[in-house]
Amino acid sequence: MLLLGLTGSIGMGKSTTAKLFEEAGVPVYDADATVHKIYEGEAVPAVEAAFPGVTVNGRVDRQKLSAMVVNNAEAMKRLETIVHPMLRSHQLRFLSDVERSGAPVAVLDVPLLFETGGEKRVDAVVVVTTTPDVQRERILARENMTPDKLDAILARQIPDAEKRARADFVVDTSHGLEPVRQRIGEILREVVKMPKRRIESPR
Numbered sequence: 001m002l003l004l005g006l007t008g009s010i011g012m013g014k015s016t017t018a019k020l021f022e023e024a025g026v027p028v029y030d031a032d033a034t035v036h037k038i039y040e041g042e043a044v045p046a047v048e049a050a051f052p053g054v055t056v057n058g059r060v061d062r063q064k065l066s067a068m069v070v071n072n073a074e075a076m077k078r079l080e081t082i083v084h085p086m087l088r089s090h091q092l093r094f095l096s097d098v099e100r101s102g103a104p105v106a107v108l109d110v111p112l113l114f115e116t117g118g119e120k121r122v123d124a125v126v127v128v129t130t131t132p133d134v135q136r137e138r139i140l141a142r143e144n145m146t147p148d149k150l151d152a153i154l155a156r157q158i159p160d161a162e163k164r165a166r167a168d169f170v171v172d173t174s175h176g177l178e179p180v181r182q183r184i185g186e187i188l189r190e191v192v193k194m195p196k197r198r199i200e201s202p203r
Contacts, residue, residue: 001098002105002191003121003198007113008128009157010150011139013173013180017128018109020177020184028107029094031087038086046082051075063144070152084116104192114158114166120199124191127167129160130174 006021006028008014015032022028039047039060047065048055054064069075091108098106107126110118119125130138139150164170169187173180 001103002123002194002196003095004105004107004187004191005113005118005122005125006107006109006128007111007118007125007163009135009160009163010111010153011135012128012130012160013138013171014109014111014128016177017126017171017173017180017184018107020181021107023181024184024188026105026107026188027094027098027101027103028109029091031091031108031110034087034090035083038083038090043083043086047079050078050082066149070149076156105188112157114163115156119166123196123198124168124194125166126169126171126187127160127163128171128173129164130172132160134174135160 004021004026006014006018008017015030018028018030039062040058044055044058044060047060051065051068054061054068056064065079069079095106108118108122110116113119113122113125136150139145140147169183169190171180171183171187
């Protein structure tokens with residue numbers, strides 16, 4: 001099985017691209033969806049202990065948690081030490097299930113792929129991009145998003161130009177869904193010809 005890492009900065013259209021990979025029949029591990037899941041379950045006690053007051057009705061309130069960590073590097077590091085091992089466990093279960101299914105290609109949808117060294121655990125990297133104006137317009141249209149919060153998020157992410165330079169494949173979402181579908185088809189035809197090159201085992 002060949003493993004694609006799907007990444008891209010906030011607002012680039014990565015989630016839509018992941019859905020189109022699924023539409024093409026490719027199993028996709030969604031890191032963001034897994035975060036939502038653990039914030040409603042297994043992560044709640046540890047997150048509440050580390051950041052008292054951020055849970056409501058037995059779930060982590062992401063807005064309250066974000067207010068505590070978004071501009072605090074030490075707090076963010078503390079959160080990551082709680083969350084990352086849990087995410088890893090979910091990812092390994094996904095990979096085990098996909099390998100048993102016999103799927104030729106799978107996708108790991110991970111926003112901070114390069115930032116966490118995840119490119120070493122995949123065979124090729126797909127970076128999703130768009131223009132800076134479209135990116136900013138998309139993000140600022142989101143509920144509870146402000147220019148200051150956006151700048152803090154972008155400061156934690158490797159610049160788009162660097163991601164594109166390190167990518168094996170680039171998907172531009174600036175022109176609607178159909179060009180993205182076509183690009184995914186091209187990627188899937190090319191990637192099955194590639195050798196496995198993972199430096200680190202997914203396990």
